[in-house]
Amino acid sequence: MALSTLLRTPVLAGRVFTQQVLKYGSLSCLQRPLVSMVPSMAPVSQHAFKEVTHTPIINSVRSFRTSPVRLSDDKPHDHSKLWVIEKTVAALMIPMLPLGLMIPNKIFDSVIAILICAHSFWGLEAMVVEYVRVLLFGSFLPKVAMAVVYCISATMLGGLFYLNFNDIGLCRAFWRIWRNMQKPKQTKKRRRGLEAIAIDYVRASVVGPILPKIALGLVYLISIAMLGGLFYIIGHDDGLANTVKQIWAIKSDRQKS
Structure with a gap:
């Protein structure tokens, strides 16, 4: 049976x-x-x-076989090797960046440029593969996105190599930008009022070194006398506001008469 x-x-x-x-x-x-x-x-x-x-x-x-026999099987993509290469590049960037900054030269600049471009290329490629998928956008738009990634990477690599071999180099350019970004330790004090007038118009190159010092001394004396007089009015008289009102009233009475 x-x-x-x-x-x-x-x-x-x-x-x-x-x-x-x-x-x-x-x-x-x-x-x-x-x-x-x-x-x-x-x-x-x-x-x-x-x-x-x-x-x-x-x-x-x-x-007996239910499926046809494949005479030659294509080897699948070995993503483990690509993963090892990416991690190796990321690991090499850790010692190469400080070493290139400490010892700037064309060899270190070129190696750093290649590592940076390769690392950024894999990052942009992963973003395109992950977010610009064929199932969502068709077959044309992912190809355009990948072409843009290749153009960006090639332009970046070409620009860095141009900077390395025709200019000051990548690491020296970094230090120059760093120095330009730092604020100066000693900033010039901005002068105003009588002191600015004495410095601008009584210059040592025009009237000698003694006269500008005398002018600054007079400015200090005038400032101290003004501050003492105001404090005297406030402490021994009607005060600053009442004094201003009295002066204004006297002026208005004279205009009426």
């Missing part, structure tokens, strides 16, 4: 299975001698048992 069920399955009833059985049967008949093909005087049960032992069903089922 199990054998009949097996023979009625779609796999065993197919055209490929039939061809395999016929081929095996024809080969076995050609290889066996003619005497073996004549029925012997053995009992029928023994003869049937021998015929069953020589059945090709097991071998045919074992060699």
Whole structure:
């Protein structure tokens, strides 16, 4: 019953299975001698048992394939090697950046430029692959995005090499920018009022070194006298605001008269 069920399955009833059985049967008949093909005087049960032992069903089922055999399998992309290269580049940037800043030269500048461009290229490529997908934007827009990434990386590498071989170099340019960004330690004090007038118009290059000092001394004396007079009005008189009001009232009375 199990054998009949097996023979009625779609796999065993197919055209490929039939061809395999016929081929095996024809080969076995050609290889066996003619005497073996004549029925012997053995009992029928023994003869049937021998015929069953020589059945090709097991071998045919074992060699049967439901999918076509691929003669040459393409090797898949080995992403582990790319991952190792990316991590190696990132690890090399750690000692190369301070070493290039401490010892600026064209060799270190070139190596740093290559490492920076490779690291940025892989980052931009990962962003394009992750966010500009073919399933969402079609097949054209991801190609344009990748072309933009290649253009940016090539332009960056070309600009850095131009800076290294036709200008001061990458690391020296960094130090120049750093110095320009730093604030000067001694900022010039902005002069105003009488002091600014004395410095601008009584210059040592015009009137000598003594007269500007005298002018600044007079400015200090005038400032001190003004501050003392105001404090005297505030402490021993009507105060600054009342004094201003009295002066304004006197002025208005004179205008009326």
